[in-house]
Amino acid sequence: MVRLTTELIAKSKNNFKKKIGLSLQDYLRTLTHLHFSGYNIEDIGDLSECRNLSVLYLYDNQVTRIHNLDFAHNLTHLYLQNNNITLIENLSHMRKLYKLYLGGNKISMLEGLENLGELEELHIESQRLPPGEKLLFDPKTLRSLAKSLCVLNVSNNNLDEICHLAVLTEIQHFSASENKLHDVEELEDVLGSWPWLIQMDLRGNPACKTAKYRDRMITACKTLRVLDDRDIKEVTRQFLVNWKASKESKKKKKKETTGQIKPSMVTNISGPVQVGRPPHVCCHVRARLGASASSQGSADKKLPAPRAQIHHRHIRLV
Numbered sequence: 001m002v003r004l005t006t007e008l009i010a011k012s013k014n015n016f017k018k019k020i021g022l023s024l025q026d027y028l029r030t031l032t033h034l035h036f037s038g039y040n041i042e043d044i045g046d047l048s049e050c051r052n053l054s055v056l057y058l059y060d061n062q063v064t065r066i067h068n069l070d071f072a073h074n075l076t077h078l079y080l081q082n083n084n085i086t087l088i089e090n091l092s093h094m095r096k097l098y099k100l101y102l103g104g105n106k107i108s109m110l111e112g113l114e115n116l117g118e119l120e121e122l123h124i125e126s127q128r129l130p131p132g133e134k135l136l137f138d139p140k141t142l143r144s145l146a147k148s149l150c151v152l153n154v155s156n157n158n159l160d161e162i163c164h165l166a167v168l169t170e171i172q173h174f175s176a177s178e179n180k181l182h183d184v185e186e187l188e189d190v191l192g193s194w195p196w197l198i199q200m201d202l203r204g205n206p207a208c209k210t211a212k213y214r215d216r217m218i219t220a221c222k223t224l225r226v227l228d229d230r231d232i233k234e235v236t237r238q239f240l241v242n243w244k245a246s247k248e249s250k251k252k253k254k255k256e257t258t259g260q261i262k263p264s265m266v267t268n269i270s271g272p273v274q275v276g277r278p279p280h281v282c283c284h285v286r287a288r289l290g291a292s293a294s295s296q297g298s299a300d301k302k303l304p305a306p307r308a309q310i311h312h313r314h315i316r317l318v
Helices: 005-010 022-030 139-142 162-166 184-191 211-220 234-259 284-295
Strands: 002-004 033-035 042-045 055-057 077-079 099-101 120-123 150-154 173-175 200-202
Touching: 005 022, 022 162, 139 162, 173 284, 184 211, 211 234
Parallel strands: 002 042, 033 055, 055 077, 077 099, 099 120, 120 150, 150 173, 173 200
Antiparallel strands: none
16 A cells, blocks of 8 residues: 655655755655645555645545545645545644635535635535536535635536535636536526626536526626637626616506506406496496387386496596
């Protein structure tokens, strides 16, 4: 088993450049960057002498656990993508961590980042999960990252919803391509919670095939500049914003007009006329009725007066 230790550092020509009169221990104390990608490393050993380490490259290895890094209080960049890690752990002491790369592992839950108040970039794409499983998110971790995280990559993780990510209000760059996102309305709601979003990539999701998908994403987020690797022209945005505003205005006016119609208004002459007073009958109809009533008054046998066929155009509410 290949293990990352100070002895391995000493044997590496790329990492240990011994200076004249400088011992290994002294060199390790001055070390800030450590490059050990592609060494088939399976475990992280004792590196506590590298107390000033700020950048650690361990991608493309066989690492199974994140541990033995308690000393790395000054670490700002940690590259652990393409390993065999299943659990995010032992990172709480890295309070200065700025970028974290965990893509291509076997992580099923985003968790354990509650104390990383300076974390701005998180890459956890393409987790190698069992068929049917998707990446899950711990609400506590998301809330703790809400005020710091600016870049998030969750591509290719079988995600079918991202509503729980709306709490990340500082997001500027978001990538969730090659997932199973299908609800455009949910996407609009989430984008409405991200006032600083500049770039987003949702390529490869069912939602992208929805009618007017691109138009709806642009109007949902006024700060968006690049969508699915395509720039958004300002003239296009302004046109869509004006179009949406006009559409909403027409809907509002129609709703107000509908709301002004009272129950007492006649809408169907075949139904009952619901009025407080009898309808006004036009003069020539009234004259015709009066004449008919007068001619029938002298007759011994009273016949029912003929019913007036009143057209709805002759009815007026008083």
